[in-house]
Amino acid sequence: MSHTVRDKAKLLARVRRMKGQMEAVERSLEAEAPCGDVLQLLASIRGALAGLTGEVIEGHLHEHVVHAENDAERDKAAAELADVLRTYIR
Amino acid sequence: MSHTVRDKAKLLARVRRMKGQMEAVERSLEAEAPCGDVLQLLASIRGALAGLTGEVIEGHLHEHVVHAENDAERDKAAAELADVLRTYIR
Amino acid sequence: MSHTVRDKAKLLARVRRMKGQMEAVERSLEAEAPCGDVLQLLASIRGALAGLTGEVIEGHLHEHVVHAENDAERDKAAAELADVLRTYIR
Amino acid sequence: MSHTVRDKAKLLARVRRMKGQMEAVERSLEAEAPCGDVLQLLASIRGALAGLTGEVIEGHLHEHVVHAENDAERDKAAAELADVLRTYIR
Known part of the structure; x- marks a missing residue:
């Protein structure tokens, strides 16, 4: 079972949190919030994305490279x- | 007028495109797509975010630092x- | 006095440490050391450089942008x- | 033969060029050159290092991971x- 399937719930939760952060940027721009707030939100998305x-x-390296089923994979x-x-x- | 207000429509369009990319990651994880596809999507979001x-x-530096209204700002x-x-x- | 002049000794010490790290990479390559060692050295130089x-x-932003002597500077x-x-x- | 041995001359030339760039930073600081020049030099070293x-x-991934001699390596x-x-x- 691929790591992205095994960790599906956890990965989806992180993706949805980031979507929420992007929606926060969207709301800040719509509300014409101070630009410093937008910058802070973008920096936090960057951290979450990284x-x-x-x-x-790491999962890809471990599972599909190190423990590949065959040389082609x-x-x-x-x-x-x-x-x-x-x-x-x- | 702040640069994030002046460029509001353009900035909002970019944020919504990134949200769309994030939804594509969500769909890939839900559909248990190959992990290589998820990686490519994440790399493209990183580029868009950067x-x-x-x-x-640059807008912040130009408008709120170089052309600030006063020293406090x-x-x-x-x-x-x-x-x-x-x-x-x- | 510019921050790079005021902090000259401290900055020079950091630059010379990084040069030393680069010389360590040079020696590792010459001695045909394991590639993992070269990678570790390169990663440590990256951290020092950052x-x-x-x-x-930050010194540039503070001194030459925020506290510039005139608008042209x-x-x-x-x-x-x-x-x-x-x-x-x- | 490891990739860092096979490409030894080429890799050493790149490291020595970076050392030369680092010496240029050293000279700039010693000569109390404008801080903008120091920043440009540091940015060019970052690019060379990356x-x-x-x-x-890539050589490490290809040679020591994909084409490792055994699972332990x-x-x-x-x-x-x-x-x-x-x-x-x-």
């Missing part, structure tokens, strides 16, 4: 990971 | 900016 | 800051 | 990679 992404990356999973890492490490 | 945050930061806006930058530059 | 950059950015310093932030927030 | 780290990470290499990624994805 936490979620880090967790999914391992190669594919490693290529997916390399793609995502290029967006982070630059 | 773009939006960068734009709001300038100090406050600069402190808000420093707080957000600490979450990025580490 | 710390130093964060400190210089403030505009120039803010533009320099915006340039550097674009390399971080993406 | 490029080098990204390359070593694969587990160890994956754990090393996870450690480094945690410093980036936060």
